[in-house]
Amino acid sequence: MANAGIGQAVRRREDFRFLTGTGTYTDDIDRPGQVYAHIVRSPHPHAQIRRIDTAAAERASGVLAVFTHDHLAADGVGGLPCGWLVKGKGDKPMVEPPHPVLATGVVRHIGDPVAIVIAATRVQAADAAELVKIDYQMLPVVTSTAEATRPDAPRLHTDAPRNLCYDWELGDKAAVDAAFARAAHTVTLDLVNNRLVANAMEPRAAIGEYDRATGTHTLYTTSQNPHVIRLLMGAFVLHIPEHKLRVVAPDVGGGFGSKIYHYAEEALVTWAAKKVGRPVKWTADRSESFVSDAQGRDHVTSCALALDKDGKFLALRVKTVANMGGYLSTFAPAIPTYLYATLLAGLYATPAIHCEVQAVFTNTVPVDAYRGAGRPEACYLLERLVEKSARQTGIDRAEIRRRNFIPRAAMPYQTPVALQYDSGDFVANMERALKVVDYAGFAARRADSARRGRLRGIGLSTYIEACGIAPSDVAGSLGARAGLYEVAEIRFHPTGSVTVFTGTHQHGQGHETTFAQLVSEKLGIPIENVEIAHGDTAQIPFGMGTYGSRSIAVGGSAIVKAIDKIVAKGKKIAAHILEVAERDIEFKDGKFQVAGTDKAMSMGEVAFAAYVPHNYPLKELEPGLDETAFYDPKNFTFPNGCHICEVEVDRETGVVDIARFIAIDDFGTVINPMIVEGQVHGGLVQGIGQALVENCVYDGASGQLLTGSYNDYCMPRADDVPSFQVETNESAPCTHNPLGVKGCGEAGTIGAGAAVMNAVVDALATVGVTEIDMPATPHNVWRALKNAKT
DSSP states (O other): OOSOSTTOOOOOTTHHHHHTTOOOBGGGOOOTTOEEEEEEEOSSSSEEEEEEEOHHHHHSTTEEEEEEHHHHHHTTOOOOOOSBOOBOGGGOBOOOOOOOSSOOSEEOSTTOEEEEEEESSHHHHHHHHTTOEEEEEEOOOOOOTTTTTSTTSOOSSTTOGGGEEEEEEEEOHHHHHHHHHHOSEEEEEEEEEOOBOOOOSSOOEEEEEEETTTTEEEEEEOOSOHHHHHHHIIIIISOOOGGGEEEEOOBOOOOTTTTSSOOHHHHHHHHHHHHHTSOEEEEOOHHHHHHHSOBBOOEEEEEEEEEOTTSOEEEEEEEEEEEEESSOOTTGGGTTTTTTGGGTTTTBOOSEEEEEEEEEEOSSOOBOOOTTTTHHHHHHHHHHHHHHHHHHHTOOHHHHHHHHBOOGGGOSEEOTTSOEEOOOOHHHHHHHHHHHHTGGGHHHHHHHHHHTTEEEEEEEEEEEOOBSOOOHHHHHHTTBSSOOOEEEEEEEOTTSOEEEEESSOOSSSOHHHHHHHHHHHHHTOOGGGEEEEOSBTTTSOOOOOSOTTOIIIIIHHHHHHHHHHHHHHHHHHHHHHHTSOGGGEEEETTEEEETTSSOEEEHHHHHHHHHSOSSSOTTTSOSSOEEEEEEOOSSOBOOEEEEEEEEEEETTTOOEEEEEEEEEEEOBSOSOHHHHHHHHHHHHHHHHHHHHTOOOOBOTTTOOBSOOSTTTSOOOOGGGSOOOEEEEOOSSOOSSSTTOBOOOTTHHHHHHHHHHHHHHHHHHHTTTOOOOOSOOOHHHHHHHHHHHHO
8 A cells, every 4th residue: 555654644454344343342252161240239339248148049040150259258369459559648658448359348339249140141140140139238428529538428448537548749839828929810710520431332341261271361351451451460369370361352442541440350250260160251231331330530629820910820729639439440549640730730831839639439439540531630620720810810811821831942841740841832732723713703703693692602721641651660659550661573474574563452543553554654565564463462562551642652662663673683684685784784665775776675575584594694693583672751742732612502591512623732743644633533522521411420318320321421422513623733743752753542532621611611701600510511501591690
C-alpha cells in the first residue's frame, strides 16, 4: 500500500473483522468441556454475613460446585492487591484494608461478591445461584462523598477512622495563604464532579482453564494489560509462578480504564477451573456490570483563585474529597492525587498552588481511573473557576486566559505542583479555536437565539494532560507498585515480513494500524508485510498494557528503539556482504546502500541473509534478525488544547442543545490523523455525556444504586452531539521521545466537560443562574431556571 507511513490517514486494518463479526472476544471463546460460573452478589450495601447455606444450590440440576470465602481461604487464596501506595500528610501511609475475592464477614457495597456457583450451563448456574441462602444483618450505610468523614458516619473498615483512606497534600500552603492575603480579587467555587459508570460496549468476561499435564493455568479475560493481571493474580492472589500462568486478552470491546484492574472474577474462574477440573467461563450482563465494574470520578471540591488588580493569577487553593468506594481498586489511590493535583496548574503561570485531598471509603462500588483519570477532574474545576473569574472581574474569558497562559518561550516550564512541561503553544491553540468558532460574532448569534426564545451561551476550556506516566523510578518513589516502561520485539521472518510483539494492548485505539504505519515508515517495507501481535503473555515480552494515552508515546517509542537495533545489525550484515566498511553503509527507504554508489541491499535481502547465513559475518554476529527493546520515558507527555462549546437552552423545558463544538488539540506528531480524529470524537462524546446526561446515583438512606440500568442511567446518543470541528496543531512536538508524539485517547474527555458547562452557565447567567453542577439535565436546568425566578 502506497502512502501508508507516518501522517497518513490509513484505514484501520482491524476493522474488517469487527465489521464482519469475525472478531474474537472473550465471550466468543469456548473451551472443550467448558462449564459456567454465576457470581452471587450482595443485594445490600452494608451488612454482616451471619450464615451462608449452599446446600440447595449444590443439589440443583447441573451444578458442579458452590464456593464461598471459606473454600478460598482453605487454599490460601489472597485478597485483591492495590497497585499504588499513597502517603498522606506527615508521610503517613494510606489505609489499605483487605479486599477479599469473596466477601468474608461483611459486605461493603451493592454487588460485593459472596459466592460462586459452577454449573454445566449458564442458565443452570444462574438458577442455582438463587438457591444460595445468605443470612444478612443490615448495617448503617454511607454513600455520600461529602458525608463520609462525619463523626457519626458508619465506619466501613475498622482500621479507617472517619472512613479516611488518606489525607494528602501537594504544594506550598504558606505561599498560597500569603498570595490570598494580598489579592485584589478572590474567586471561590464549590463543585461536584459526578460519579460515572464506564459502560464499555463489551461487558467483562473471563475463562479459567487448567492443564493437569503441565500444571499451567490459562486465563482469557477482557483486560487492557494482561501482564499486570498475571503479575498481580499470580504473585498476590493465587500464588502461581508466572511461568505457570498464561493470561490472554483477545479482542476487547472498549475499556475506558475499567478493564485495567485485576477483578475478583478473574481469580475466581482461574482457581475454580483447577478445583472442578473443567474450564470455567463467566460473562457479566449489563446490570451486573453496573455493580461490579470500577466506576469513575466522584469528587466534591471547594476551590479558590487569587488574582491581582490586572487579572493575573496569584494563587490557587483546592480542597477535594474523593470517593474510593467500598474497597481500594488497583490504581484508585493515585487518581485524585498524582494524576489530579499535579495538573492543577493547567496552562497557566500561577505562582503558588496548594491542594488537599481526602480519600474516603463509602458503601459504593469501588472507584478508579475512568477515561482521563484525574485530569478531567482537574481541568473541570480549574476552567470553571477561570470562567467565573472572568465574569467576576469583568475581563473577557479569552483575554483573562491570554494574560495568564504560560508562553511557548518559557518551555520547559516547571509548575508549582511537581510537573515540568516540555512543549506547547497554548496561545496559538486558543486563537485558532476563537477564529474557527467566530468568537467575535457570538453576540449576534446570541441575539438571534433570543429572538427565538432561547438562551445561548459560549464556554471555553483550555486543558493540558499528563500522559505516559513516567519515569518508573519517580513513579515508584510516589507509590507505584509496578514499572511504567514498555517493550517491543521486532521479528523479521526470512522472506522479509515482520511481526511486532508489543506489550501495549488494543481495545479500540487502532494499534494494528498505527504501529504498522510506524514500522512501515521506519523500515521502508510495505504495511501489508507488518503484523502486530499483542495480548497474550505466552507470546509477548513483559509489558505494561494500555491506559493513560501511553501506547504510541511509550509503546511506539519502544518500537523505534527496537527498529534502531534492527537497522544497526542490518548495516553490519550489508557491510559484510557488500564488502565495505560498516561506516559506509547508509539506511534509507528500506535499503542499505553504500554511500555515494548504487550498490545496495533491500531490507528483505538482509533479512534473508540473516536466516540463511551462507555469506554472513558469523564470527561477529549471531544469525537471525529479531530485536527487543524496552523504553522507560524521561517524563510525561503533555497533550493540550482549546475546546469551545456553544449551547442553546430551552427556557420552558430546560433542554440543552449543543449548537457548535470546536476542538483544537496539540498531540505532537500525528501518526494517523483519521484515527486521531476518531479518538477525539469519542472522548468528546464521553465528556459531553458527563456534562449533560450521565450520573451514577446511590440512595442516601438505603444505599441502593438508583441508576443500575439504562432505564435510569442515561447514555449520550448521536442526536445529543453536534458535528464536531476538530483540528490538530503539530507545531510543538514532544521533545523527549523519538517520535515527538504526546497521546490523544483521553483529550476529548478532559476538555469537553468544562467547555459544555461553561457554555450552559453563560447561557443561564443572562437570567440570573450563575452556578449549576453536572449533569445539566433538562430537569436540573429547568429547576435552576424556576428557582432563579422565585
